[in-house]
Amino acid sequence: AFPRVSLLVPARDEGTTIASSLGAALDGDYPDLQVVAINDRSSDQTGSIIDVLAADESRLLPVHIAELPDGWLGKLNALQQGLEVASGEWVLFADADTMLAPQALRQAVAYAQRERLDLLTVYPELTSRSFFAGAVFALAPVLAQLSMPMWQVSDPSRKAYAGMGAFILVRRSFLDASPGLDWLRLDVADDMALGLLVKSNGGRIGILNGLDRVRIEFYATYRDMVSKMQKNWWAIMARFSVFRGLALCWLMLWLALGPGIGLLPLWGGLNTAAMLLGIAGWTALTAASVAFGRWTGRPLVTLVFPQLGALLCTHMLLRACWIGRRIGGIEWRGVRYSSEELRPMQRVRV
Structure with missing residues (x-):
């Protein structure tokens, strides 16, 4: 029974x-x-x-x-x-x-x-x-x-x-x-x-x-997603830290731009190394996305979207850090919670 x-x-x-x-x-x-x-x-x-x-x-x-x-x-x-x-x-x-x-x-x-x-x-x-x-x-x-x-x-x-x-x-x-x-x-x-x-x-x-x-x-519109996921990006990913948030933004840009990251005028004589690193990141992201997409039944979509998704996630994380810092926390279900109140109670670490 x-x-x-x-x-x-x-x-x-x-x-x-x-x-x-x-x-x-x-x-x-x-x-x-x-x-x-x-x-x-x-x-x-x-x-x-x-x-x-x-x-x-x-x-x-x-x-x-x-x-x-x-x-x-x-x-x-x-x-x-x-x-x-x-x-x-x-x-x-x-x-x-x-x-x-x-x-x-x-x-x-x-x-x-x-x-x-x-x-x-x-x-x-x-x-x-x-x-x-x-x-x-x-x-x-x-x-x-x-x-x-x-x-x-x-x-x-x-x-x-x-x-x-x-x-x-x-x-x-x-x-x-x-x-x-x-x-x-x-x-x-x-x-x-x-x-x-x-x-x-x-x-x-x-x-x-x-x-x-x-x-x-998932979400009806991108605007709706950006608004409702602010709390997740600030609390879960950035852990209420602008520094950590910016570091994650850099990681996602690396995944999104792939080989093109070596073309940025930031590396001096290390452009080739940066480009190879970008190729590695882009390849790893694509392979992981395709594997996960097959498991969830969406293999073709994952071939095209991951790099665009990384750019959009970078935008959402930057916005979440700006808002989180400005209001000192998050707003959820009509209530504002301070970062100081929430930080010691976050059990999940990703």
Whole structure:
């Protein structure tokens, strides 16, 4: 028999996506499902949509949050509130725009039980109507592999961990025995931090490709992506440091320009060495991108986009550093958090 699963969906101002996302989950073939939809201080119709759906669906439990307590990021507080009313043996954390195929949850739970996992995350199929957002998508996962190789995640002897916000299935008994969500309450990389929580407490982690099973729209426009990812670039990549941010910008320019970096008037008599270094970086990026693209089902796209993605990521990181320095932190879900408050609470290091 399949164990009971509680799906936790935190939503703030997700009126355009929440109905279809919850509907996809409820229309699935999983036999024992509880869906906890958490309306996190929304100013649009998100809360009323959840209530209307819950009136006709006994498996859907609405939770409404009016205020954010001190010392918590909004999304993590929403997950904690949902966790307190969840009754499943397994808990599935998912974003409000995650679209699950009918068989996705059944297959994921079966795999997690068969492999005796404590956490299973699924890399989603990412779609975007924006050409430039797609270019960033072609690069960002590849950059992540430099510090957190995906093939090491399932190896208990390795420190690598993973967590994709679209789909993180966790064994409830393990979560209750661990420090829990309080341990990562101010970590901007909340999905990765869940993976770290499980791995660092002796748990087993698995990762699957969600092609045709778990789907999200990456970002509708490049402008939307730049705005919403400012917090990620400043907190996760730059670690609240302009110096580190600029160093990463230089790395991405090296990856983007490839052999052309040796043509820049910066090297004196070392232009040939710089050009060879650029060729090495360009080749490594292309090879890694093609390999990752084949795994995610997008091989042709990755041949063209990585270098453009590196230039766009450089732009986003520079902008994030400028804004982060100017406002002294990040803004997320309508709340401003200072770098001083967040810095000591960042568990994830990439």
